[in-house]
Amino acid sequence: MSPSTASMGARADAFRQQDEAVGASKAFHRHWVDGVGRDMGNVIGMATILVVDDEPTNRKLLKLQLGLRGHTVLEAESALDGLNIARAERPDLLIVDIQMPNMDGYEFARQVRSEPDICDSVIILSTGAYERGRVQPLAEALGIQFVLTKPINSQQLISFVEGALAREIQPETFAVSADFDRAHFRLVADKLTDTVAEVRGLTGRLTKLVDLSLELDVEQDLQRLLERFCRAGCDLLETEYTVIGIAARDGRSVESFVARGTGCVEGMPPPAIEGFLEQLSNARGPICLNGLDAEPISLGLPRQCGPVRQVLGVPIASRSLRHGWIYFAQKNGDTDFTAEDQQIARSLAAHVARTYENVALYVELKNQAELLEARVSDRTIELTWSHEELERSRRQQLELKDQFLANVSHELRAPLAAAHLFVRNLLDGVSGPLNPQQLHDLDVVLRNVDQLRGMIGDLLETTRSDTGLLKIARQTISITVLIGEAVASFQASAGRIALHHDVPQDLPAVFADPQRISQILNNLIDNAIKFTPPGGRITIRARLLEPERQFVCVEVADTGRGLSLHGKGLVFERMYQDQPTDDLPRGGLGLGLYICRLLVERHGGRIWAESDPGSGSTFLFTLPVMHAAITAA
């Protein structure tokens, strides 16, 4: 069977049923009217009534009232539901609300009229009193004589419903007049136009809100921000005044307070948090009061405003924090605040909350940053001071040490100088001739005086190095010249030791302190003389170290007894003395080579010893050549 034959069959079936139903309905009416219906007051449980209404309260009310009366009341919460129930239950009466979403009461009634099985149902349209005028023509076009206007009391309802049930239905009235569609279309179109206007109004307000939010997102000054919100509030909510209060942290007083409006409201003291404001402070949503006669002062508005007739307030709060409240007073045209106003107020308040939090955060961050900057700057100054102080005291300390060493040096040398001078005078016969034994004895005195003098020098030099006072004044010098001078100065004291030097003339210049290099050379040569027996040989050489050509190496080689393996490693250590033997003069403090090492290292060079016991030793040190020293610096 194709779907079309099926539906054809169903339709034929439906027509037949329609005839039967009409008959049944007529019979019912007759029975109802003739039998029981005459005495209205005694009719109990005689009719089945379907209430179609999207408002559960309305349905409950009707069910209660009609149920008490003894009728069976069925409920449908939408027109579509209602149709299904009507088809299944065939109720005697349908009470239909006109204002329903999706399918309204008119469409419902039209559908009922078009279905043969139920087209003869008695229909009551229910509507608000203000709609009555508009409903009547459409109801007539649908063949509906009964329009119930809400609100209605129980007694009226019962008599209206039962009146409708008792009325004889004319079959021709079941036909929907052609006027209905036109009228219904007009109605729907009107409604649409209204809705469009509403949406347009709402869109306008939302656009304002969005513009405001864009504008306020860049504003960081709290007071100006709140003022802007106030002006926007009057505009959006169409009120004469808008007031914003930000509560102090304890929530008991108002910290920031801004009111704007048509009258002069600036400089008003913030109102006490009591009454409406207290209520608002604790509220979760908007509080809307219409038809008031409130004292303006209590709302932070000047007396000139006159009594406040409408006020709509919303707390300014985020999820967890309450910041204050915003309220709008005196609706333009003395009208009431609407639900839509409340929505707008709510979103404006949410926006104030968000913006306020942003600004508060921004201000806090800015303060923190400024504080931090100030602290860093303070600390930097402090550190600079303490650093300078430290540097000053370090310099002072060095100066004191230097001064102390100079004094010690002076005091130790002065008596030695006198002793030395007198011995020399005696030796040189200034005080008259001496015998050979006396001369020999004085030589011993002189040697010891000189040793003491050397030790004092070494001691001071070491101390100076330890205290960071060892001074090196570098300049470009010729190592060749210095070696020549040193060798010349020792020729006399070398005695029977042959003192040679072998230095190429084209040796590059070194960057060093000439006095210090002479000191090193003197020390090494003096040392070599000390350990070389008469008839021995001391050779001083210098060469450029290949292939790097970065250092000049100077060596002082002797033919003395050489160093022990142990001594080779330790000879440059402080206070080290290689195994003394009886045939050698008493050594000094063991600081001479140590000082050499200090000086060479300070110049960026290296010092070491090479030796085979019994066949002499060689002391070598390097100094950076001019270009290397410059590169290193």
Place this chain on the structure above:
Amino acid sequence: VSKKKILIVDDDADMRRGLGARLKAFDYEAAFAVDGVSAVSVALKERPDLILLDIGLPGGDGFLVMQRLQNLAPLIGVPIIVVSAREPSTHEKKAIAAGAVGYFQKPVDIDGLLSAIANALGVVPQRDRPLEVRDGNL
């Protein structure tokens, strides 16, 4: 030919006596002063040909004394040799820069000093280069 006169300025009496004896032995005439103040007055009175100056004098900066001696009109051009226990590393350059013709650290290399004196008195007043400065060594 009159003897050359040398003024010895030193606060150490032993040094004054020892140096004096030595100089006399080498045919110089010696005059003595113990501090900066007497150095000026003695120098003005004795008109020395050369001054041996200890810059480590008590109660005063030896360099100041040197400057004062140099500025005395009758002493213009009189060579000054500094004899001091102070380190040559720190004081020699300064002394030479201030106009001394030599610097000897105590204990004095007496032979070196005598030759420096002879030099200074022969080639008056100054040398380009400091004298060979070397501690007396055996």
